[in-house]
Amino acid sequence: MILDGQSPDAIRQAAVLLRAGGLVAFPTETVYGLGADAASDAAVAGIFAAKGRPSDHPLIVHVAAGAPGAEAVSRFAQPLPPFAELLEKVFWPGPLTLIVARRPGVGAAAAGGQDTIGLRCPAHPVAQALLAACLAQGVPGLAGPSANRFGRVSPTTAAHVHDEFGDSLMVIDGGPCHVGIESTIIDCSRGVPVLLRPGGITRAQIEAACGERVRDPAELAQPDPRASGTLEAHYAPQAKVRLMDARALQTGLDVLGAEAAHIAVWSRSLLKSRSQRVLQRRMPDDAVAAAQQLFAVLREFDAGGARLIWIETPPDAPEWEGVRDRLRRAAAAD
Numbered sequence: 001m002i003l004d005g006q007s008p009d010a011i012r013q014a015a016v017l018l019r020a021g022g023l024v025a026f027p028t029e030t031v032y033g034l035g036a037d038a039a040s041d042a043a044v045a046g047i048f049a050a051k052g053r054p055s056d057h058p059l060i061v062h063v064a065a066g067a068p069g070a071e072a073v074s075r076f077a078q079p080l081p082p083f084a085e086l087l088e089k090v091f092w093p094g095p096l097t098l099i100v101a102r103r104p105g106v107g108a109a110a111a112g113g114q115d116t117i118g119l120r121c122p123a124h125p126v127a128q129a130l131l132a133a134c135l136a137q138g139v140p141g142l143a144g145p146s147a148n149r150f151g152r153v154s155p156t157t158a159a160h161v162h163d164e165f166g167d168s169l170m171v172i173d174g175g176p177c178h179v180g181i182e183s184t185i186i187d188c189s190r191g192v193p194v195l196l197r198p199g200g201i202t203r204a205q206i207e208a209a210c211g212e213r214v215r216d217p218a219e220l221a222q223p224d225p226r227a228s229g230t231l232e233a234h235y236a237p238q239a240k241v242r243l244m245d246a247r248a249l250q251t252g253l254d255v256l257g258a259e260a261a262h263i264a265v266w267s268r269s270l271l272k273s274r275s276q277r278v279l280q281r282r283m284p285d286d287a288v289a290a291a292q293q294l295f296a297v298l299r300e301f302d303a304g305g306a307r308l309i310w311i312e313t314p315p316d317a318p319e320w321e322g323v324r325d326r327l328r329r330a331a332a333a334d
Helices: 008-019 041-051 066-076 082-091 125-136 158-168 203-210 246-259 287-303 318-332
Strands: 002-004 024-026 033-037 060-062 096-101 116-120 170-173 184-187 194-197 240-244 263-267 278-282 308-312
Touching: 002 008, 002 158, 008 024, 008 033, 008 125, 008 170, 024 125, 024 158, 033 041, 033 125, 066 116, 066 125, 082 096, 082 203, 158 170, 158 287, 203 318, 240 246, 240 318, 246 263, 246 308, 263 287, 278 287, 287 318
Parallel strands: 002 170, 024 170, 060 116, 096 184, 240 308, 263 278, 263 308
Antiparallel strands: 024 033, 096 116, 184 194
C-alpha cells in the first residue's frame, strides 16, 4: 500500500511496523529506500530476501539529524576520524555516506558481516520524520538500500517502488526524489578519504570540506571495504544499455532507417530517425538535472517496450561523474 508521507498517522504506522521487524519503503532525496531496523539482524535479513540481494553485500544505515542522530552514529560506529567528522558537519543531512569502523556487536547483518559500516543522514523531510518516529519506538536507525530488486533500476517515486513489490509492501510517499541517484560514498576507515561511489556531492566539495585529497581505491594497497552500489554491473533496466557518442548514435539510426523498432534513445544532441517507432528523450545539458531524470527515464524506456537503450555518453567532467558511473554500470549488465 502507498501512504501519504505528510500524514503523521502514516509515519507512526510505519514506525510501529519497523519496530516489529517489518519492511517499509521510504523516500530520501536520492532514491527510495527499503527500510528495516538496522540494529535487528532478523529484520535486516528481510531486506536481503525481498530484494534477492546477497547477504554479504552491505547496506547503508540511515540515522536522524541532530543530537539523536549523533547518538545513533555512536551506537553503530566507533569514534570517527577527524576528517569524517568534518564531512558529517558539512554535508549531513545530505546525500553523503561515510564508511567507518563498526562498533562490535551491532549492525553485523546491515554491514554484510564486515568490520565497517556505512552511515548516512538523509535530507528528505519525510525520511527525517520517519527516523524520528522510529527513535521514539526504540529503533536507532534504518538499513535502507534502494527499494528495487537487486541490480535493477533504482526507484525515484513511490509508484516505482509499487511496480517492484506490489501491494504487499508499505510505501511512504514523499514525492519524486530531487537528487535522483544514490549518495556519494566516502570510505573513512583507512585514515584518508577514499571515493567508493560518486554521487551528487563531488570530489572537489569533499576535498574543500575536509582539507584532504580524495583518493581513488587503486591508490591504496589495502582492499576496499564492500559498499552498496559498487558492483561492476548494477542499476540495469530490462533492455540492454549501450553508451555511444552522438556521431555513433546518428549513424546507428541512419543504418536502421525506417525499420528501426524497440529502440529508445536518450541524448543531449538532436538526433534524427526515419522510424516513428524509436522512442527519443532529450538528456539535459545540466548534470544535476540529468541525474534527477536518469532512473525515471530508464524505467520509462522499459515500460515503452524498448529492447535496446542507446545513450549519449555524458561529458568527461567532474560534475557528471555520478551519472557516468550509473550509466557505465547499467551498460555492463548482461
